[in-house]
Amino acid sequence: MVLAKPWERPYADAMPQRRVFVSDSFPVLQEALVTAVRVVKEAEPLVPMTVVTTSAPLAVRLRRAIARAGKGHFALRVCTLADFAREVAEDSLVDEGRRRLPSLAAPLLMKGLLDEVEPENYFAPLASLPGFSPVLLATLHDLAQANVSPQLLRDFLQRAPQGELSRHKVESLTALYARYERVIEEQRVYDDHVIVERAITLLEAETSPTPLFWYGFYDFTPLQRRLVAAAVQGRDTLLFFPWRGGEAYAHATSTLTWLTNLGFQV
Numbered sequence: 001m002v003l004a005k006p007w008e009r010p011y012a013d014a015m016p017q018r019r020v021f022v023s024d025s026f027p028v029l030q031e032a033l034v035t036a037v038r039v040v041k042e043a044e045p046l047v048p049m050t051v052v053t054t055s056a057p058l059a060v061r062l063r064r065a066i067a068r069a070g071k072g073h074f075a076l077r078v079c080t081l082a083d084f085a086r087e088v089a090e091d092s093l094v095d096e097g098r099r100r101l102p103s104l105a106a107p108l109l110m111k112g113l114l115d116e117v118e119p120e121n122y123f124a125p126l127a128s129l130p131g132f133s134p135v136l137l138a139t140l141h142d143l144a145q146a147n148v149s150p151q152l153l154r155d156f157l158q159r160a161p162q163g164e165l166s167r168h169k170v171e172s173l174t175a176l177y178a179r180y181e182r183v184i185e186e187q188r189v190y191d192d193h194v195i196v197e198r199a200i201t202l203l204e205a206e207t208s209p210t211p212l213f214w215y216g217f218y219d220f221t222p223l224q225r226r227l228v229a230a231a232v233q234g235r236d237t238l239l240f241f242p243w244r245g246g247e248a249y250a251h252a253t254s255t256l257t258w259l260t261n262l263g264f265q266v
Helices: 028-042 056-069 081-095 106-114 132-145 150-159 164-186 192-207 222-232 246-259
Strands: 018-023 048-052 076-079 211-215 237-242
Touching: 018 056, 018 246, 028 211, 028 237, 048 056, 048 081, 056 076, 056 211, 056 237, 076 081, 076 106, 081 222, 106 132, 106 164, 132 164, 132 222, 132 246, 150 164, 192 222, 211 222, 237 246
Parallel strands: 018 237, 048 076, 048 211, 211 237
Antiparallel strands: none
8 A cells, every 4th residue: 555645745834734544444544544654754753643543442453553564663652532632731731730630539529519509409409319420520521522611501591492490400500510610720620621622722822743643533522623623733634534435434424524624635
């Protein structure tokens, strides 16, 4: 397999190249990635490279595949999307004196908020139920991934007709959501959502000349889309995308359309 080198531009001010390599075969995608890493490293052995993939086990497998090819070890980072965001943003947060919120502490923080919630809050009677705090945290995580903020929920309540019970639920959830975000700021801690938001801000402010590869993604949450869009601006990017035309991959077609609208060539 021979791949062109879209990251080698004849002029310094040329537009960055963004390509999507598509296949419905993961062995083909993996071989294409290994080949691309080899091509870059043969041209510039010391160039830093990052491969972002969907899970930690897959990152391990890709590192082993690249190692078997005998190239690409030095200055090569294979990581998950969450790890990529941490690598970009965590030092900035630590420099501000903020501390990471431990995963075991987050439910306790939420339990404390529930214990202090007003009696009229819809969720107040559920505060003492075992396991409710993690469920509520997961709901807030889903809202954050969907780019839904407490203010957006308030706007929704103003514009969308609601029954009395439905309005009570959304208002109560919004109050807890806003209080959780406020406590995160007051306690000078950060969670995964804060890391991603900071990574987006930093990536939007500064571009990188080094190539960036994405492997195995077929869908992104709205928050992840913002991170991807910020990461690829001004940077040569190659994305290995599991897809082929037809109903079997219809779920991924909207993501591919979004990528082409972002400037990627298939």
